[in-house]
Amino acid sequence: MSVVKKLASQTAVYGVSSIVGRVLTYLLVPVYTGYFAAAEYGIVTALYAYVSFLNVLFTYGMETTFFRFANQEGVDREELYGRVMSLLLVSSVGLTALLVLLAEPLLGLLDIPSGHERYAVWVALILGLDAITAIPFARLRLENKARKFATIKLANIGLNVALNLFFIVFCADVMKGEYLASLQPLVARVYDPTIGVGYVFLSNLVASGFTVLLLWRELFGVRFRLSLEPLRPLLKYAYPLMLMGLAGMVNETLDRILLPKWLPDNFYPGQSSLTAVGIYGACYKLSIFMSLVIQAFRYAAEPFFFAQSTEKNLPATFAMILKWFTLCCAVIFVGISLNVEDIGPLFLRRSEYLQGLMVVPVLLLANLFLGVYYNLSVWFKLTDKTYYGTYIGAGGAVLTIALNFLLIPVLGYMGCAIATLVCYFMMAVVCWRLGERHFPVPYPALRLGLWLLLAAGVVGLGWWIQPEDWWVRRAWHAGLTAAFLLALYFIERPQPAKPVVA
Template identity: 25%
Template sequence: MTKTKKLLINTVIFGIGNIGSKLILFILIPIYTFYLSTEQYGYVDLITTIITLAIPTVSFCISEAALRFALDNKNNHIVIFNTGFVTIIVSSVILLLIGVIIGNIIQVDYLFLIMFVLIFQMINIFLSQYIKGLQKNIIYSLNSIILSFLMLIFTLVFFNMNLNVLYAYFFAQLLAYMFSVMFIMIFAGVLKTVNLTKFNMNILKSMMIYSFPLIPNQLMWWVMNLSDRFFISYFIGLSGNGIYAVASKIPSILNIVSAVFIQAWQISAIEEKDSREKNIFYSNVFNNLSSFLLIIISMILCFLKIIVDYFLAESYGSVWRYVPFLLLSLLFSNFSMFIGMNYLANMKTSGIFKTSIYGAVVNIVLNFLLIPQYGINGASIATMLSFLVVWIIRMSETRHFVQIKVDWMTMVSSLTFILLQIVCLYFSLVVINYILFGLILLLNIKYIKRWLKLIINRD
């Protein structure tokens, strides 16, 4: 099997899981906006943000090490799993003890419910990354769909019961993650692998050396992705954060494509890191990814107002104003992650941390400067520019790993037309917006032809 065909097959497999799960999660957005006020949505989004922040620290990013080490056939997979699993169990116990201390000091509503959501989400991530490292990609993708479907079912059930809506939200999350963990343990054969006596301190040290720099990196990535919520809550209020939280969900349409590819690319980048033709391979893959994402962004901009008016409640009608720059943020975020795989493939995880710090500093400074001046859109622009900085730095730093030849002419021209589309969107110039989309298609016609040829010539 050729490396391009393997990447395509993995992309399709991950695509089935991601498209199915993202579609279900997209359906959840109007449900949340119907039952939760903007203030309540802002609150649960902040709690979700805190959970996202806590997981890398509490778990020591051991799930990333499990993936990388499991992909290396020289390692003993059973030892890798149990070493990582014991680490997750110990971390969970410590977390609960901390919860007891916090509960005795301050009153936090649903504290232990939220903590168990964090714990089972952490376990789910570890198990998912481990089976991905074993390349059980079908189970991995199927689990994504099952997890999202369970969230939808439990959310609908509990929201229609005589329960506090915040309690219903978190309880639905907890049950979904618990059943997802059970699914992986049983159907991926992980349950047979559990043998805590196989814990190995030397393996743990090696995994920690790899994963430890990823902890602050994840925190810095969080700063660029999610810290905007705290700045908006401070400068504008929870209602503004609720609007921004919903606005950030809409680019998840683009993330369906990008997340699928990045998952498949993570495997290929590691497997092809020593290939003689890696410069050509990496360049072709990057330019095709860039072209595809730019086309999707342009298409979303054409239908953005229609999407908002049709799917969201009237109180969220202004959401479309804050989406365009978040779409570009996601574009540069994926460029950064694509290039960042070179650090992971070559076991140079400290490089990821260092470059993420630069982006986080830029993001914090710009949030302070732009949000008071431009409101919610200031956060969108700050996030976009921070990811742009990270991408540029990583492109420069990883040249000694691989030489990627970017199709700058097509990329810059497409980005220029997209910026014009954003202007047309704000001035309601619908026809010109569609014309610009057509021009972007023409600019990327060579890539479109390649995709069609690849689909037609399946051999």
């Protein structure tokens, strides 16, 4: 249990940067949904969907690869770091230049009106800068410098949020004469109202550049070592991870790319396809509470799992970690799903966004299974069989595309949410079954499956029975949540150790 506590403490530190940072970023959702129409926010959603894919291409699995090889005996970590950084620097510059040259046709693929090419240029620069800082951040995690990691991440997010508020709220309001009209000449020097939602990307770009400066010790001390032969084993290990990552991005973000393509005309009366994407993208943000836990866990778990790979009680440790991770996520799923009608209006400021709230419980459950999959996937990383991750991810990608093709024309963005849930569930099940064959771990699969069925049943009951009176409805949902928590406590609470009889 002490090992689990150690992982929990590391997760908590990383969680500060992840959760606090994401919460700060998430507080921008009311700003975006208050100042931008759904069609405008659809541009942000669509472009960042492509960013998720391109992030994988820009780093091509080198973070996990760096962890794996840095933990091998006799490895010179400084030399390994220099080689990986040299490779990423060259590839990032090349890929960024290519995206800048292809800015106009890329926007055409997204059905974004012409005249917004600078958005694509800014996105390309963001991708390049973020890729360059990926390995320095990985090194901080490897060296257990969680506080420095968290500080720099929070500085990045804080600056990004501040710039968004400055341009989108303060400057826009001043130029409209809402307040401080005397500052209009000064504001006009730094603010261009024609940029509009572009300030979302511009703020991100400035914050990414600032992060490079904060990591100057890790970046500017690198000795350039670009020799292909020593990099061959790294690339051999990394490319299945890249393919797995691309497949994962298909499962995670392709729905926002396919939705405007496969949504029938006038499916949502009076709304364009970009409006539908904006509504779905904004409601997808409400599943962030599950993503926060998963991301914080992954930051701590990956280096932790590799460091524990030689321990004798490793399978039992993995089983215990999965159990408590799943139960914690089940509580989040129940609590948010039963109260999303109250949480939603706090963040989605225009009424047009609220019509998509029914997708939130489905997406929360989907992300829960994604977190389970990340836990289970440790077996093929520790056994160097990363190609299994590629197969599982590719299968999930095919399933995602097929289900979106079938469901979007019938169910709209609810079809996207259901496709995501089915995909992540199947990936978790397949990974578990393969792991039993290659790296047996005594996971309490049946027990956890029953808890998740109960959680889904509680949420379904809460949505099926909806008292008209607001207070009665709140009491009903609170009672269901409390009942689930009490059941969890009394059944899963640690039992006191039995006294040893002499």
